[in-house]
Amino acid sequence: MADSHKGWKICATVTGIIFITILVVLVVLFLTVLKLKQPEIVARPVNLEGFDVVVFPAIRVNVSVGVLITVKNRNYGSFKYDNSTAHISYRGNVIAEAAFEDGMIPARKKHNISASLDILADKLILDSHFRKDLVDVGVLNFTSHTIVHGKGSMLKIFKKKAVSYTDCNISIVVGSQSVDSTCHTRVKLK
Known part of the structure; x- marks a missing residue:
């Protein structure tokens, strides 16, 4: 025993x-x-998709700008994003906006989020600085602000929210129809 x-x-x-x-x-x-990490979010330089400006006999503007954000999910779980928007402003006034479609990024993968924004010509033309910037300076300066809301999950048990804020300064040179942009991104975990 x-x-x-x-x-x-x-x-x-x-x-x-x-x-x-x-x-x-x-x-x-x-x-x-397995700890949930911030996704790496990189805003690519903004590209000019369409540009048409007619000054005479009347000012007519048709500008389309493409925004591309690359998200790298560094986690061993998925990253789902939704409620994402992009805005373009001219001298503080919003002149274009777009919503990004919801999506999911698998574990340890990269994913591109893109949107095309058509600038609202009537809002742009009504700005008192537009004619001077267009004709005298030859450069139109814009800012874009993109917000991406997301949630990382591990084993569908552990979840953490993240919000990405991307700000870009965009300069369109009218004569050469070229665009120059610099972007900065910050991510906030909740």
Whole structure:
């Protein structure tokens, strides 16, 4: 009987040690490798998709700008994004906006989010600075602001929200119909 009791003690001790070891390994994995990380979000330079300006006999403007954001999901779980919008402003007034379609980025993958924004000519022409910028300076300066809301999940249990803010300064040179842009992105985890 004593041998049986001693055998149960050894079995319980070995089982306890194995259980504690597995628990420690899982905690270390979740705190290091499997920890939800910020996605890497890079705004690409804005491209000019269409540009048509007629000054005489009347000012007519048709400008289309493409916005491209690359999201790299560094996690071992998926990253789902939604409620995303892009705005283009001219001297503080919003002159174009677009919504991005919802999507999901699989674990450890890259995904491009793109939108084409058509600038509302009537809002642009009504600005008192537009004619001077167009004719005298020959450069139209815009700013774009893009917000991407997303949620990373690990094993469909652990979830963390993230919001990306991308701001770009865009200069369209009228004579050469070229565009120059610089973008900055910041990500906020919630």
